[in-house]
Amino acid sequence: MKFIILDAGPLISLTLxxxxxxxxxxxxxxxxxxxLITPSVKREVIDKPIKVKKYELExxxxxxxxxxxxxxxxxxxxxxxxxxxxxxxxxxxANNLIKAxxxxxxxxxxxxxxxxxxxxxxxxxxLIVIDERVTRLxxxxxxxxxxxx
Numbered sequence: 135m136k137f138i139i140l141d142a143g144p145l146i147s148l149t150l151x152x153x154x155x156x157x158x159x160x161x162x163x164x165x166x167x168x169x170l171i172t173p174s175v176k177r178e179v180i181d182k183p184i185k186v187k188k189y190e191l192e193x194x195x196x197x198x199x200x201x202x203x204x205x206x207x208x209x210x211x212x213x214x215x216x217x218x219x220x221x222x223x224x225x226x227x228a229n230n231l232i233k234a235x236x237x238x239x240x241x242x243x244x245x246x247x248x249x250x251x252x253x254x255x256x257x258x259x260x261l262i263v264i265d266e267r268v269t270r271l272x273x274x275x276x277x278x279x280x281x282x283x
Contacts, residue, residue, distance in 0.1 A: 136168070139170050157169055170211070174247075
């Protein structure tokens with residue numbers, strides 16, 4: 135089993151561009167892959183948008199993939215309390231790295247941090263699909279992030 139951890143941004147982009155069905159195609163061709171979202175990402179792409187008429191359709195489309203088990207919740211495989219604890223640790227570390235006028239600057243949001251936490255905790259082969267440049271740089275090349283900031 136291989137996990138692909140999906141952040142909210144890529145899911146929203148796939149939905150808005152009519153490409154959400156590609157996850158179903160990939161799932162049928164590669165059944166060993168499990169597409170995962172964390173509860174934080176679910177809140178961002180389903181729970182909150184479904185209450186807003188403008189975003190309701192996109193939320194329903196993603197919920198349908200969750201119902202079909204094309205996408206799974208991380209809590210189906212891992213304890214949420216561990217993910218939450220690691221998410222908070224990552225948020226605390228990342229969002230206290232950069233300060234301006236003695237105030238910390240938030241550079242990572244909860245959804246991205248929860249994806250990083252899940253990736254770290256699963257102790258298995260995984261990939262994170264994320265569109266946040268800062269989060270990518272923080273994990274892939276922190277020295278480049280420092281130079282940019």
